[in-house]
Amino acid sequence: MTQRGGAADVLVLGGAGVDTIIQVPQLPLPYADSYMIDSGIRTRAGQTGDFVALGLAALGLRTHHLDLLGDDPEGDLVRSLHREHGIALTALPQPAGTRRAVNLVGPDGRRxxxxxxxxxxxxxxxxPQTLRTLAGTSRHVHVTITQPCADALPVLAAxxxxxxxxxxxxxGENxxxxxxxxxxxxxxxxxAALTDPERTMRRIAERGRAEAVVATAGAEGAYLLADGELSHVPAAVxxxxxxxxxGxxxxxxxxxLYxxxxxxxxxxxxRYGAVAGAHACTVPASRAESIGRDELLKRATAPRP
Known part of the structure; x- marks a missing residue:
């Protein structure tokens, strides 16, 4: 096990890995024997937990990331990403290897x-003791849905x-x-996969302990359920x-969370989330780049067009 860092504002659990990015001429991609990829095929560290950790750190929050990583080139990419961005990382050994994925990205940015x-x-x-120790020195824990995070939930809840x-x-059913x-x-x-977002959001709040539920809807913005009230959050330009x-x-x-x-x-x-999400859509998938605190606050407080 490798470990760096101490107390944190946010502990991010799971979701570390590597993506191979391929720009394709359209999605869905029609069948063909081969495609020429002039933009290149790039492999970089960064899956959901990595990107949340990057976003938090860029906003000035002390961030610690815990996950399983392989002793392989992909794991080295993930470790290097965290070192470069000053994010504390506890990497437990994963003999099966570091998570990886292939992302096909269309001209309109869909993937x-x-x-x-x-x-x-x-x-x-x-x-369990590692979870208790790291959670106990954090103000908040963000849990990705990657395995084995489900088994960590009872320990974290305690x-x-x-x-x-x-x-x-x-x-809404799985x-x-x-x-x-x-x-x-x-x-x-x-x-994206919800036929009735409000019904699903209210069910989450009624059956669980959520104080806020957010359903993002791309260019249509997002929906926020808080204090029993559902509101629409306009998309940021x-x-x-x-x-x-x-990302x-x-x-x-x-x-x-910031x-x-x-x-x-x-x-x-x-509103902060909408601004940060819009910024992320302008960053090529081959780069790991998150909006900073000053830029976020400037855009979030600017008059809306």
Whole structure:
């Protein structure tokens, strides 16, 4: 086990890995024997937990990331990413290897992700004492839905530390996501696979402990459920052309948590999230770059067009 860093504002649990980015002429990609990729095929560190950690650190929050990593070139890329950005990392050994995925990115910035599920084992667990120690020195824990985070939820709940999670494109029915949804104080998810976002959001709040539920809806903005009231959060205007939506939800979550830990009301937190998500859409998937605190606050307080 490798470990760096001490007390943190946010402990990010899981979601470390490597993506191979391929710019394709369109999505869905028609069948062909081969395609010429003039933009190149690039492999870089950064999956959902990495991007949340990057976003938090860029906003000035002390961030610690815990996950399983392989002793392989992909794991080295993840370790290097954290060193470069000053993010504390506790990397537990993963004999199956570091998580990896292939992202096909279309001209409009939409993506199709292909995840290699062989990089995990059914018996993988985070040591309970490691969880208690790291959570106990953190103000907040953000739990990704990657394995083995589900088994960590009871340990984390017993600590009493506030939790958040991102259910990504949950359809509202898959039972795997429910323990995450019901254990977290703040729940993020995409509205993409929901036929009735409000119904799903209210069910999360009624069955769990969520104080705020946010459903992001891309160019349509987001929906915020807080204090029993559902409101619409307008989408922020991207500061440059949209090139890739990869990491936009992670950026939204990081900025929302920045506001929440700073004592801001949910509506302001959601506005921060919208600005950060719009910024992320202008960053090519081959780069790991998050909005900084000064830029976030400037754009979030600027008059809306």
């Amino acid at each position: 199709l992700s292909l995840y290699d599920t062989s990089r995990a084992r059914p018996g993988d667990r985070f040591p 600590t009493g530390i506030p939790l958040s999670t991102d259910l990504h494109d949950w359809d 039972p795997y996501h429910e323990p995450f949804a019901h254990a977290a104080d703040v729940v993020f998810l995409s509205a 991207p500061p440059a052309p949209v090139v890739d939506s990869n 936009a939800g992670d950026a939204f979550a990081a900025a929302f 506001g929440r830990l700073g004592g801001e009301p949910p509506e302001t937190c959601a």
